[in-house]
Amino acid sequence: MGPFRVVRPADMLVVDIALVNLRFDGGRLVRREPAAPTLIVVGLPPQHVMEEIPQNPDPAAGPLRSVKAFASEASQLVFSVPPEVDSLSLSLASLLDWERLVPMTVPVVQPGATPPTGLPGSVLEFPTRLLLTYDEPVTWVCPSEPRNPDGRTGLWHALLSSERGGEALLRALGRADGRASVPSRFPLSAADLEDLVILTSRAELIDTAGAPIVLPSAPLRAEQFIATPLGASAHLHGAWDKADPSVGPRLEAIGRHRPEVAAYDHITGLGRDQFVRVVIRGFLSTGHPALLVSEFKRRFVAHRDNGIVAYLRQEDRIVLREPEVSYGESTGFPHQAREMPFRALRVTDRVTPLLKPAWPPKPADRPEAQPEARQPFWVELESGGDHQFTLLGTDHEGRQVSFTTPLVFVPDSKAGDVDALESLYASAETKEKGRLDRPLGGQVMAMAQPPADAPGSTSHAVGRLSFAMSRKVAGGEHPLAGTLVVSGAEVRVPALEPFTPKAGEVPVVFNAVYRDHGMAAHPARAYLDLVDAIGLDFAAEKVGGLARPNAAVKVITSQAGVVPDVFEPDANGGVGAADITRIQKAFGAAKLLGFIDLSALVGPVLTQDLDRLRQLGDNEIQALLDAEGGTIPAPVLRVRDLADAQGRELRYVWKTKLVPPDPPPPGGTLLDVSDAVLTLDARTVVSKEAGEETSVEGRLRDIALEIAGVARVEIADLRFKAAPGNKPDVSASGLELKFLGELRFIDTLRSALPADAFGSGAFVDVQPSGIRTGYALAVPDVPLGVFALTNVCLKLELDIPFVPEKAISFRFSVSERQRPFNVTVTLFGGGGYFSMLVDAEKGIREAEGAIEFGGGAALNLGVASGGVTVMAGVRLEVRDGAVKVGGYLRCSGFLSVLGIVTVSVEFYLELTYEKHGNESVVRGRGTLTVSVKIAFFSKSVSLELERSFSGAPGDPTFVDCFDRETHWEDYCLSFDGDP
Incomplete structure (x- = not known):
């Protein structure tokens, strides 16, 4: 019998009824075919309304805005008339007597099985877009007549329960496809509905290889499900175990995603949601298993314009599982x-506070669109911020x-x-x-x-x-x-703080060798690198001026402290020898003797040298310092606690062989380090009682200084030691001075010096600005017959500054201008001096010398007496690039006759050459003075003459030598043609 609609206004009953294999024989409904299934199909009005979640968390506070809502479609209940019931009365009470009927479910179709045909099953659309059926036998109970025991008629309703009278078990058949997609701000997303289908349908999924995909499955439990004409009043809940992670790729291969719903609760009243909880299984980005608990609650508030309003409010929280x-x-x-x-x-x-909702993406607006899964999101608070x-x-x-x-x-x-x-x-x-x-x-x-x-x-x-x-x-x-x-x-990094103004927290990253291969793969057991290499700022007065090893340290190690980046990764992921470029970069700010670039003198670190950094305890460090051939290939910064636990000790130690620069710099090298070894050991102790105390020991062995190509100073051992409360102690041994080049002739004067010029007679003056050391020797007067040498003093001085603004300088002098030496041979005599100052940057800074010679004779005959004197001299002066050379001749004589007449004559001639930069001048001056004295009368006459000649400011330029109009073409043609 075709479907017909029953409407009973008294209790608002509205149902559509269809009869299968039943006919009306005039009095009752009887089977058409006794062996065929006999069914009563009941169509119920929509049982659920899906409401949008307002974006404003408190919509009652502002203007009231309508929200979108989507109703489900009709639900279908199918009942089978049991065989023992021969006929039914054609009355509404008989057709609503569902207790004596058998509710029909939709059978589970397993892979490979043939689905049944011709037998419909019960399908409930609840919530909207989700199709449910029974998972076990159930029963429906509903009133056949309106009930009004207290004078008020109750709403028609049908109660679903299990066959045993408890909660009914339901499973999802699928989503209601073929409809337009809905916005995403609803309690249950399309992905959630898909998960409920996967987790409750009991149907096995088959992967692309034809193998079944095993998933956790459990039915929904209906603690209450009452169908009414206005919608269902229901309480559903479900919980599921986690799916095996290995099934995820297999599900994706067949167009599904791994289910993530862990629990689901749904409470409605007359089809409208009162409470919905969806628990999503997931993880925090740290790997902690967690649950996203989304609860949707019906909230009743008083609106300022519209009275009482009710809307759904979403409350999201994350709950830690582990x-x-x-x-x-x-x-x-x-x-x-x-x-x-x-x-x-x-x-x-x-459990977190309330969170800002993170909605899944809206699916494409087409019926066949696959549901979009939730995406990872930053956990943000509802009140704002992370x-x-x-x-x-x-x-x-x-x-x-x-x-x-x-x-x-x-x-x-x-x-x-x-x-x-x-x-x-x-x-x-x-x-x-x-x-x-x-x-x-x-x-x-x-x-x-x-x-x-x-x-x-x-x-x-x-x-x-x-x-x-x-x-x-x-x-x-x-x-x-x-x-x-x-x-x-x-x-x-405590080791850096005493050396650099960048003390405090410094940015670091993991060392590449440590990160890729472990600490054991690194020769110094490095584990961190400074993002920016930090140059060590050594105060010059703390390291004695011998060396300022301001290396740029970058690598933090567990065994060797903080060291420069002298490590070069090899092809196998380990560490090999560093190239010279990396070495020079690490020591770019290091100085030797105050101004010499130490980076050019540090040799490459060989692979076998790096092995020494693996074990650098205090005993091993001291053994390397004491050993004749022992070296510590890179500067090491170490911090250790004192034995009495009363403070900490910071130690900087380095011992390295220096090598000549390759290629040598233009003009040659100042320092010969072919056999040199530099050692520096600095200790800083910080304690509660004494505060901070620093002691430094430095040593530079077997070096030679060649200054401006005129002098070479060889030093076998130069030491520096500074201890708290004591004056810095500097000592040098094995010093020898040699003159070079055109001044080699002066080297013969070295025989007058002691073999060890820096022995007990040497002087050492240590000041905050540097060290001045040298030797001065006054040669005793040498009288030898008609020969006499007097007032001779030999002096040499070496100045090693601590500051880079000044260069190392050397001064050698034979007597001084204020006290020249004197030489006499019979009636001839003379004297002079010589002084030279050179430094490593400018070469000869000052040089001056002079020599004077001449003779004199006197004659007395009684009646007449007289004398004559002739003197000549030459003086040289070089100062700051200016040159001045001068010479003079002075002749004088007198004659006296009987003391009455006296005549004297003096002649003086001077010639001077001066050069300043490109300008030069020659000056000449002559003076003749004649004096005559007769008795009481005297007269003197002087004649003077002075001339100067200026030289050209420089050589003529190329342009000055050629006439463009006549010579230039001839000049160019002279280079034309084959050679």
Whole structure:
């Protein structure tokens, strides 16, 4: 019998009824065919209305805005008339007597089975777009007549329960396809409905290889389900185990996603939602299993314009399932978790405050669109801003540090989508909000696993950690396709603080060799690199001026402290010898003797030399310092606690062989270091009682200084020692002076010097600006017959400044201008002096000398007496590039006759050459003076003459030598043609 509609206004009953295999024989409904199924099909009005969630969390506070709503379609109940019922009365009461009928379900179709045909089953659309049927026998109870026991007629309703009288079990057949998509702001998204179908339908899925996909399955439990003409009043709930992660790719291959719904609760009244809870299984980006709990509650509030309004409010929270996760070599980190300094992370937030809803993307507006899964999202608070999770990290030494950080929630279905995670962590918004840089406030933690023989050697006070997302390696145990790693940090390095104004927290990253191959692969057990190399700022007065090894340190090691970056990765991932370019870059600011570039004198670090950095305890360091051929290839900064635990000692130590620069600089080298060895050992002790005390020992062996090609000073051993409360002690031994080039003739004067010029007679003057050391020798007067040599003094002086503004200088002099030496041979005599000052930058700065010679004779005959004197001299002066050369001749004589007449004559001639830059001048001056004295009368006459000649400012230029009109063409043609 075709469907017909029954409407009973008294209790608002509206149903559509269709009869299958029943006919009316005039009095009752009887079977058409006794052996055929006999069914009563009941169509119910829509049982659910899906309402949009307002975007404003409190819409009652502002203008009232309508929300979108979508009603479900009609539900269908199918009842089978049992065989023992021969006929039915054609009355509404008989057709609504469902207790004696058998509710029909839709059978589960397993893979390979033939689906039944011709027998409809009961299908309830609840909630909207989800189609349900019975998972076990059920019963329906409904009143056949209106009920009004207290004078009020009750709404017609039908109660669903299990056949045993308890809660009914339901399963989802599928989603109601073929309809236009709806906006995403609804309690149940299309992805949630798809998950409910997968988790409750009991139908097996087949992968592309034809194998079944095993998924957790459990029916929905209906604690209450009452169908009414105005919609169902229901309470459904369900909970499911986690799907095996391995089924995710197999599901994606057939166009499905791994189900992520962990629990579902739904309470409605007359078809309108009162409470909906959807629990999504997922992870925090740290790998902690977590649940996203979304609750939708009907809220009744008083609106200022419209009275009482009711709307759905969404409340999202994240609940931690496992508060602690462990990290290790097999947990999927690209470098065996060396880029994650924590061995475990514990999240102390068991439940977050209310969060800003993160809606899944809206599916395409077409019926066949696949539901879009939820995407990873930053956990943000409803009140605004990121939620700061509190984490307790356990480092390599079991020490715990706490910090806060925003995290990403990753739905279970997106656990394998590393691109989504990386894009979130690399986005401009993430960097702008500072989500990746987390302050630690100076907490001490181990940045790497320390060696067994050096506990605590990798611990630092950390001011900041920077995080990044990295791809998990295949086979790792980490639940996500991406792992959260530490990409950088700001830490305190105590060894650097006494040497640099950049004391405090410095940015660091993990050393590449350590990260890729472990600490054992590095010769010095490095684990961190400074982002920017820091030059050590040694005060000159603290290192004696012998050397200022201001190397740029960059590598932080567990065994050798902080060292320059002299390590070159080899093809196998280890460390080999560094090239000279890297060495010179590391020592670019280092100085020797105040001004010599030390980087040009540091040789390459060989692979076998690097092995010495593997074990550098205090005993090993001292043994290398004492050994004749022992070296420490790179400067080492170390910090250790004092034995009495009353302070700390910082030690800087370096011992290296110097090598001549290759290629040599233009003009030759100042310093000969063919056999030189530089040693520096500085200790700074910081204690409560004494404060900070620094002691320094320096040594420079077997060096030679060649200054301006005129002098060579060879020093066998130059030492410096400074101790707290004492004057710096500088000593030198094995010093020898040699003259070179055109001044080699002066070298014969060295025989007058002692063999060791810096012996007991030497002077050493140590000042804050540098060291001045030398020797002065006064040669005794030498009388030998008619020969006499007097007033001779030999002096040499070496000045080693501490500051780079001044260069090392050397002065040698034979007597001085103020006290020249004197030489007489019979009636001839003379004298002179010589002084020369040269430095390493300008060469000859000052040079001056003079020599004077002449003779005199006197004659007395009684009647007449007289005398004559002739003197000549030459003087040379070179000062700051200006040259002055002069010579003179002075002749004088007198004659006296009987004391009455006296005549004297004096002749003086001087010639001077001066040069300043490109300008030169020659000056000549002559004077003749004649004096006559007769008795009481005297008269003197002088004649003077002076001339000067200026030279050209320089040589003529090329243009001056050619006439462009006549000579230039001839000049060019002279080069034309084949040679």
